[in-house]
Amino acid sequence: SQQGEEDPQALSIQEGENATMNCSYKTSINNLQWYRQNSGRGLVHLILIRSNEREKHSGRLRVTLDTSKKSSSLLITASRAADTASYFCATEITGGAQKLVFGQGTRLTINP
Amino acid sequence: SAVISQKPSRDICQRGTSLTIQCQVDSQVTMMFWYRQQPGQSLTLIATANQGSEATYESGFVIDKFPISRPNLTFSTLTVSNMSPEDSSIYLCSVESGQGKDNEQFFGPGTRLTVL
Numbered sequence: 001s002q003q004g005e006e007d008p009q010a011l012s013i014q015e016g017e018n019a020t021m022n023c024s025y026k027t028s029i030n031n032l033q034w035y036r037q038n039s040g041r042g043l044v045h046l047i048l049i050r051s052n053e054r055e056k057h058s059g060r061l062r063v064t065l066d067t068s069k070k071s072s073s074l075l076i077t078a079s080r081a082a083d084t085a086s087y088f089c090a091t092e093i094t095g096g097a098q099k100l101v102f103g104q105g106t107r108l109t110i111n112p
Numbered sequence: 113s114a115v116i117s118q119k120p121s122r123d124i125c126q127r128g129t130s131l132t133i134q135c136q137v138d139s140q141v142t143m144m145f146w147y148r149q150q151p152g153q154s155l156t157l158i159a160t161a162n163q164g165s166e167a168t169y170e171s172g173f174v175i176d177k178f179p180i181s182r183p184n185l186t187f188s189t190l191t192v193s194n195m196s197p198e199d200s201s202i203y204l205c206s207v208e209s210g211q212g213k214d215n216e217q218f219f220g221p222g223t224r225l226t227v228l
Contacts, residue, residue, distance in 0.1 A: 030214055033216065035219075041221060041222060042221035042222045043155075043206075043219040045113070045216050045218055045219075048214065048215075048216050050214050088154060090217075092214075092217075097143075097160065097168075098143060098160075098215075099145060099157050099160060099170075100145075100157070100217055101157075102155040102156070104153075104154045105154050
């Protein structure tokens with residue numbers, strides 16, 4: 001399977017703490033995108049990082065990409081109860097006609 | 113970002129029947145994608161729909177089971193045919209935000225299908 005792997009599968013932390021999720025993939029990519037999904041609803045696009053970028057920030061989100069290790073991480077700082085959701089990484093494979101390959105996701109729970 | 117709507121938002125269907133899901137975008141897009149998310153699982157691409165050509169299906173998905181229409185640059189339908197309980201999933205359409213490389217892909221709210 002070309003699907004990436006995410007770890008941990010589930011993460012539970014206290015409000016205010018930082019949450020880190022990791023994503024690994026198998027093939028050469030154009031970019032990697034992170035999404036959030038609340039309770040089986042639609043996906044919300046969080047951030048896109050290109051293959052020639054190493055780090056990107058958006059508000060409380062920090063994404064890193066290491067193409068030599070074929071891995072990425074998503075850091076959410078100062079977590080809030082509203083951050084409780086499933087988080088997915090998705091890779092746009094080089095030569096893959098813009099289609100995305102999704103990781104298995106991390107279920108994040110923020111405890112008040 | 114594109115605004116994407118899907119109809120219906122959810123449905124409960126009997127086995128052996130078919131359901132057509134609609135996806136409407138508020139701007140013209142070249143490529144539209146259909147994904148399936150089985151319960152507790154990640155997303156899997158079903159097919160890519162280009163306007164004016166046949167959809168391109170991923171391994172494990174066939175046109176007879178998931179026929180797709182793409183009549184114009186803002187609309188597409190996915191039909192789930194001859195349904196069985198194993199087809200119970202969330203079906204999502206998505207589009208890319210631009211024409212070039214490295215564009216964000218945005219998703220519709222999904223259609224939650226339950227097959228009895």
